[in-house]
Amino acid sequence: MDAWPLTPGELVCLGSSLAFSGLFYYLHRKKAKVVAKIQEAPKLQVSDDLCVILSATGSSCLRYVAIEGVVQPAEAPLTSPYHKELQGVIERLVLKEHRLIWNTLARSWTDSERVVLEQVHTVPFVLTSPSGHAVGQVSVDSPLDAVELPLETVYERFQQTSHGFRDLLSHYLSGEKPKGFLETEEMLLVGSSLTGIGELALRPDGSLHLQPPTDGSAYFLCLGDWQTLLADLQSASSFWKWAALLCGLASAAVVLHALCRAYQHRKLKREQEAQRREYESLLRHNLSPLDPAEEPPENSCIICLTNLRECVLLPCGHVCCCFRCFQALPNRSCPICRGHIDRVVPLYQA
Numbered sequence: 001m002d003a004w005p006l007t008p009g010e011l012v013c014l015g016s017s018l019a020f021s022g023l024f025y026y027l028h029r030k031k032a033k034v035v036a037k038i039q040e041a042p043k044l045q046v047s048d049d050l051c052v053i054l055s056a057t058g059s060s061c062l063r064y065v066a067i068e069g070v071v072q073p074a075e076a077p078l079t080s081p082y083h084k085e086l087q088g089v090i091e092r093l094v095l096k097e098h099r100l101i102w103n104t105l106a107r108s109w110t111d112s113e114r115v116v117l118e119q120v121h122t123v124p125f126v127l128t129s130p131s132g133h134a135v136g137q138v139s140v141d142s143p144l145d146a147v148e149l150p151l152e153t154v155y156e157r158f159q160q161t162s163h164g165f166r167d168l169l170s171h172y173l174s175g176e177k178p179k180g181f182l183e184t185e186e187m188l189l190v191g192s193s194l195t196g197i198g199e200l201a202l203r204p205d206g207s208l209h210l211q212p213p214t215d216g217s218a219y220f221l222c223l224g225d226w227q228t229l230l231a232d233l234q235s236a237s238s239f240w241k242w243a244a245l246l247c248g249l250a251s252a253a254v255v256l257h258a259l260c261r262a263y264q265h266r267k268l269k270r271e272q273e274a275q276r277r278e279y280e281s282l283l284r285h286n287l288s289p290l291d292p293a294e295e296p297p298e299n300s301c302i303i304c305l306t307n308l309r310e311c312v313l314l315p316c317g318h319v320c321c322c323f324r325c326f327q328a329l330p331n332r333s334c335p336i337c338r339g340h341i342d343r344v345v346p347l348y349q350a
């Protein structure tokens with residue numbers, strides 16, 4: 001206890017809260033770095049001047065830029081199979097199976113889903129000037145490498161599974177109840193405003209390309225402007241910061257609790273030691289204690305039943321045990337009345 005003041009439970013709590021705190025801080029730093037990088041990145045719009053800006057920098061590539069433009073297909077666009085009038089450049093079709101699973105611990109049915117089919121189709125696309133006046137365009141390369149695909153849901157349908165009586169019986173026996181299938185179609189539509197954050201490169205043929213950064217930085221494609229993306233990343237960064245702080249506080253609380261307990265333990269030891277010294281000094285400066293031979297047997301210690309009762313427990317005043325048994329008491333309370341023992345003095349009978 002003295003050498004190692006933490007219990008195994010406290011050690012586990014301390015270790016896990018420190019580990020989580022470190023992990024959350026790492027996530028916070030990672031997001032904060034991305035935020036800083038986006039804040040530093042030049043903010044551009046697709047226009048005729050892009051080639052001029054690039055040549056002014058003296059290189060054929062800008063390492064990290066945020067560029068806004070309007071999505072236009074470079075080839076024949078994709079057409080939604082559900083809405084013929086909708087055209088896009090990225091399409092994701094997902095079929096998910098929803099089912100209820102019997103949870104034996106919670107004694108209830110819980111929802112679960114499983115992706116049955118996922119298809120992503122793309123066609124090459126470019127970003128054109130948002131104002132529509134400039135003629136310049138930027139090809140968007142490897143859109144599937146972006147952190148998240150900039151898609152909006154254009155179609156959603158849930159098809160419920162019908163059950164007969166026999167099915168219901170087998171569901172209860174197997175613990176699995178199919179609910180139905182959810183079919184969704186998401187698209188990056190032609191004409192959407194898109195912000196791309198990545199590397200802008202000027203190819204020898206004079207074409208401009210937005211591509212995933214070669215230094216490993218995050219490649220973003222998002223609907224809307226870069227301020228919205230930045231605000232989202234900032235809130236995620238501060239969420240991880242608070243989570244790290246909370247876990248850090250939990251670790252500090254565990255350490256403080258252990259220190260408090262160790263302090264109480266030491267204080268008790270010191271008190272016991274002081275009482276022992278006081279008792280011995282009182283014994284030395286007064287008359288000799290009771291002579292065991294002269295005492296009737298009923299005056300023996302109620303704990304060991306061998307030695308004589310020789311301690312007056314204060315403040316309750318009970319005389320019930322010998323000093324050795326008093327020292328061995330598991331806590332500082334009187335064996336007769338359970339009152340707290342503040343001090344102990346020897347008993348003398350003249």
Ligand SMILES: [Zn+2]
Nearest residue numbers: 301304322325
């Ligand atoms: Zn005793």
Ligand SMILES: [Zn+2]
Nearest residue numbers: 316318334337
């Ligand atoms: Zn008492």
